[in-house]
Amino acid sequence: MTEQGIRNTFRMADVARLAGVSVSTVSNVLNNRAVVSTELATKVRQAMTAIHFSPNRAARGLRTGRTEIVGMVIPDVTNPFYAQVLRGAEDHLTEHGYELMVCNSNRRPELEQRHLNALHAQRVDGMILVPSNSYAAREILMRNYSPLVFVDCVPFDSKANAVVIDNVTAAYEATRYLIGLGHRRIAVITAELTYTSMLDRLEGYHKAMREADIPVRMEYTVKSTTEVTGGYASAMNLFRLDQPPTAIFSLNNRMALGVMRALRELHIPCPGNVSLMTFDDPEWATVVSPTLTVIEQPSYQIGKSAAKILLRLIVSQGDSEANEPEVVQLESKLLVRESTGPVSESGQ
Amino acid sequence: MTEQGIRNTFRMADVARLAGVSVSTVSNVLNNRAVVSTELATKVRQAMTAIHFSPNRAARGLRTGRTEIVGMVIPDVTNPFYAQVLRGAEDHLTEHGYELMVCNSNRRPELEQRHLNALHAQRVDGMILVPSNSYAAREILMRNYSPLVFVDCVPFDSKANAVVIDNVTAAYEATRYLIGLGHRRIAVITAELTYTSMLDRLEGYHKAMREADIPVRMEYTVKSTTEVTGGYASAMNLFRLDQPPTAIFSLNNRMALGVMRALRELHIPCPGNVSLMTFDDPEWATVVSPTLTVIEQPSYQIGKSAAKILLRLIVSQGDSEANEPEVVQLESKLLVRESTGPVSESGQ
DNA sequence: GTGAAAGCGCTAACAG
């Protein structure tokens, strides 16, 4: 029964024996229940440090039904936006004694599901999710595992706990800024429209164009993959047009990186011939030439905020489930830098 | 006893009852032990899906002594190098049925220790660690929690499982390349020398300089913090020198970003007045102007390799502990791009 | 205040 390897960790019983008390006393000092005489308590604590005792959290979780782990699944940590969200969440969680299990879904719903299942099997107390898309998100919401807060992309047709920015307004104002610069041929590079933040951003763009009475030309709305290569390919196509756009609006930092590659490869002056603007504010935005005009999202705060909501949900677990989903909306900010300028005289 | 919240998940007993079998049969089908008649097995499986049964991994872990979780602590996911290492490790681990718990130490040994303890308390089966420094690493190694593999930075004075690159040679050859370009005033920006990869890189630099009979001038070896701001400040100081260097060698991508900022702010032509070269190959290296000459590390592979070693250690846990620490060394590659060129005629 | 004992959900003997 004990044949599967040397037991290399101690248990409460060991501490109890060493301190000459019962396990329940050990448990009590461990959980700072003020029912143990200070004298005994110190004796117990000495015993604990003497053998480097570390209570088995899994066992505790099994007993209490609370693991104090929260799960997080994001598309890809390699994207600085998500990395920042992660940091924000982690810092808050760690501060409150929770551990974090992170998984990358690569935007593949099946993989996402697999991770979610694993997390549930681990009996995490709650999850933070940047879903791969809004359909997947809705299904996940239905299954309703445990306290869950969405980030960046929310389920279609359903209210859910979430933290986002006002993507419509952000894109609207950014587009207006471009229009104010004299641009009329404004292209937008968007990722999957099943991802709500993309959809909202596109809507904001359309709204601004409509208001300015600028016809939205189909060939200026290009659907890309979310990644760098997608942005690159999209930009290449755009520049191949008879009438290339005078401004490009990238809906995330990854695609913007791709556009930069294209610009550089084709030696297209920016903002001379074309202005470029993007969502997100990756660190490199200020070292490229020209520096990039961006819509900065408070990514770290977004993560932190998600963690806060989740923790609140977790503790209020017992209350009537009826509490309305909470959705917090954080402020984004247009940071004008060098990559956007007045439409060129040449008019092309 | 059941007062702490509605039991919202089922247990094997429920499945057993529903399928009209015993729990051990359920356990057997769950673990694909080929001892159950196909007939019963399907009945059990039906029952499982009917109630959306998800076995409690924590309970299993408690029983088996193996959680199938591995812990990972890294300085900061926000650094693309570590993010890639993480992805490599995660992909391999996930593929083999393991879950990953990641923590960021911010290079603070106390925080690192705290995370390590938490991970241990969780009874992770093993850990992958990019330590905050090599002293901390050694202490951690001493405490010898569980299977452990170091990445990028290894403990001082001790053999340990690790995956690294040949930093000395990589830096040596890169420096030689610079020297071959005619540079003699080559500055190196390094982070904490208590971090072995930095120390080794510096050694490689020194070796190349010595071999070329170029005196190593103290003011050209600048110790920076690991971060962007450190690189920036260091570069600023370097350019303030009476005889500024004609080439700068940054020992990681973060500091290089800082140098780029300085270059851009001071309008210093690169590689015209100064060449720049760095360790790591962040994505932005090819969109900045000039594109950056880098020493590319196989970051994803490093992570994957670490995971592989760890898994091997975990399964061979039972064997005599005597197996020598394994250290694998992966290949790095010098990618020459635009930011390095012949030393300028002007000679300054 | 302190201790004995039951049980969280699972696995692994072992008996049938």
Place this chain on the structure above:
DNA sequence: CTGTTAGCGCTTTCAC
């Protein structure tokens, strides 16, 4: 092949 049962290490009544 299937079922019974004893724990894994912890928390938590409930007696004392």
